[in-house]
Amino acid sequence: MKLRDSLVENNSILLQADASTWQEAVKLSVDLLVKADVVEPRYYQAILDGVAQHGPLFCDCSGLAMPHGRPEEGVKKTGFCAGYAENAVGFSIMRITTRSTS
Template sequence: MTLLESLIENNSILLKQKAETWEEAVNKCIKPLVDAGAVEQRYLDAIIKKTNELGPFYILAPGLAMPHDRPESGVIKDSFSFVTLEKPVVFPDGQEVDILIGLAATSSDIHNEEAIPQIVMLFDDEAAFEKIRKAESTDEIIGLLK
C-alpha cells in the first residue's frame, strides 16, 4: 500500500476543511474511507471512543495527527486519507492539529512497516508542513507525494 495510490484510489484528499471540534475533524478524516468501502462506520466510532479513553495517542508532531484504530475495529482494506483544516482544532490533551492523515491498516505489520515509514518520510522535511498547509488543490498534495 502506498500513500499516494491509496489517496487517489479512495478519492480521500480533502483540503481547507471546516471543523469546530476534534471529533468533527476525525470524522472528516475517516469519512472518505467509509465512503470508499475501505473501513466500516464502526471504525470511526472506535477512534472517537479510544481517543476519549486514552487521549490522542496518534498525534505524531505539532499540528499533525494520524487517527487510526485496530484492524478488527472495522478495517476492510489498507488505506489512507489526507485532510487539512482551515484552522486547527484542539484535542483533549490541549494539542492543536490542522493536518490529519487517516490510516486503516489490516495488520500491525502493515501499520509499522509500510504506513508509518511513509508518513515519517513525508514529514521528515520541516518545509513539508508549510507546503501542505498552503496547498489549494489535490494536485499540489499529489505533487508533494510523488
C-alpha cells in the first residue's frame, strides 16, 4: 500500500493538532490509528516505553518525528498517520519546532 493510500484509507491525517506535549501529540495520532483498526490501544504505551528505554530515536533535525513501536506491540496491519502540531512539541532533549510558510 502506498503512503498516500494509507493516509486516505485510514482517515489518518491530523492537522493543527492541539497538543502541548509530545505525549499528547503521539496519543492523538495513535487514537486515529486505533479508530481505523490499524493498531490496538496498547500501541501508545509501547511508544512511551520505547522512548523511556531508548530515547527519542525517531526524531530528526528537520523537525520531523516518526514515533513507532514494534509490530508485536499492538500492530494489526500496515498503516501510517500524519499529524501537524501548531506549536513546538518537545521530545526529551530535542525540541521539535514548526516552521511558518508565510
